[in-house]
Amino acid sequence: MTQSVDKLQILWNPKAGPQERNAASLAQIKSEHGEQVCVHVTDSEEHSAQLTKQLIEQGARRIAAAGGDGVINVVADAILRANRPDVTLAVLPSGTGNDYARSLGLPLSPVEVMSSAITDSPATLDVFELQGNPDLSRFGVNMLAGGNTGEYTRQLTDEVKQQWGAFCFLRGAFGVLQNLEVFPLELQFDDGPPLQVNALNLFVANGRCAGAGLPVAPNALLNDGWLDVVVVLEGTAVQLAQLALTYVVGDPREHELIVARRVRRLTVRSEKTMAWAVDGQEFSASELTATIHPARLPVIVGPTNPAVTAQA
Known part of the structure; x- marks a missing residue:
């Protein structure tokens, strides 16, 4: 898996949320931010967890979960299990509920979140085990x-x-x-x-x-x-x-x-x-x-x- 550690690594679940709308969002993201992101399409929760682990091992420092709350949980869990406090999670809300995105105060559009996902400094937040x-x-x-x-x-x-x-x-x-x-x-x-x-x-x-x-x-x-x-x-x-x-x-x-x-x-x-x-x-x-x-x-x-x- 080839990727630049300086780019935003996007794990994209094409099955989450409205598929036609999300496919259009992904195309727009690639068009507008192609030089700043690497997109990894996932086919299962296990695949998302495995990709997250591999990306961290290869040096990625900013990983975006694109999908619903379930995908976000899988990616966050993998980051936390890697015990790497230098890895930032970004959320591209493209699921049905998008409850964590709502709690984060994010726009409920992956396209609208992109600029901040790439450049903004993170807040260090609580999690629970x-x-x-x-x-x-x-x-x-x-x-x-x-x-x-x-x-x-x-x-x-x-x-x-x-x-x-x-x-x-x-x-x-x-x-x-x-x-x-x-x-x-x-x-x-x-x-x-x-x-x-x-x-x-x-x-x-x-x-x-x-x-x-x-x-x-x-x-x-x-x-x-x-x-x-x-x-x-x-x-x-x-x-x-x-x-x-x-x-x-x-x-x-x-x-x-x-x-x-x-x-x-x-x-x-x-x-x-x-x-x-x-x-x-x-x-x-x-x-x-x-x-x-x-x-x-x-x-x-x-x-x-x-x-x-x-x-x-």
């Missing part, structure tokens, strides 16, 4: 979600988003109120005593958004050294409808069905195996621990970004 059973070991950059979140996001079709706009969160919640599974959980926040809850959803947020822009943790910061934990408890249909509305017009942390904490480490134990997703990467586990790693990954961020505090 997951350990659990069976054989779970992975880094995350934006959001860990467990419980009924997969069923909820399946309700948010493009038609629902277009018709309901910002209120699609409310509409999507209504769609799953009758089909929610309850998960008895034991939660341990840092070194505190275990807390027993019956949960519908659980979010561990480094960034602010999940599910294509839903403000799960609207006050989370990407470089404050904390994880924002949001637990949605079991409740009646009426209570859950009120909670969904609170997400649109109020502060959900004040709702009776919400447990909200800021932690450096969270351990979750479930009586049954739960479905989880970290930055869109799906897996199952009955026990896991999420631990914050402050100031671990250099990342290109948007010019005005409320989710990143100023760095000296």
Whole structure:
């Protein structure tokens, strides 16, 4: 694999997001920035991870993940496992959800991000590490979600988003109120005593958004050294409808069905195996621990970004 280490190395997933639009974006990027970039087309997540590792070994210092949150997670995980704090991650949002890009304050267009991806200095951001059973070991950059979140996001079709706009969160919640599974959980926040809850959803947020822009943790910061934990408890249909509305017009942390904490480490134990997703990467586990790693990954961020505090 021949490449210049001084160029921006782009790992492009052609299957992510709207393929025709992304193909046009790639053609425009090659036309406008061809001398400054090397494009590597990937055909699987394993291929993306392997290419990232090879690029780092060959001396690359700036790698861009072009695709959805899943591809970004794969590339970020590979950079972090290489333990190379001199390698910068750039994000070219071309997936469906683009939640990490939203948390970074980036334009949701790979073409519009290119100039900053090539030339801007990065901010050093937090990441989190997951350990659990069976054989779970992975880094995350934006959001860990467990419980009924997969069923909820399946309700948010493009038609629902277009018709309901910002209120699609409310509409999507209504769609799953009758089909929610309850998960008895034991939660341990840092070194505190275990807390027993019956949960519908659980979010561990480094960034602010999940599910294509839903403000799960609207006050989370990407470089404050904390994880924002949001637990949605079991409740009646009426209570859950009120909670969904609170997400649109109020502060959900004040709702009776919400447990909200800021932690450096969270351990979750479930009586049954739960479905989880970290930055869109799906897996199952009955026990896991999420631990914050402050100031671990250099990342290109948007010019005005409320989710990143100023760095000296």
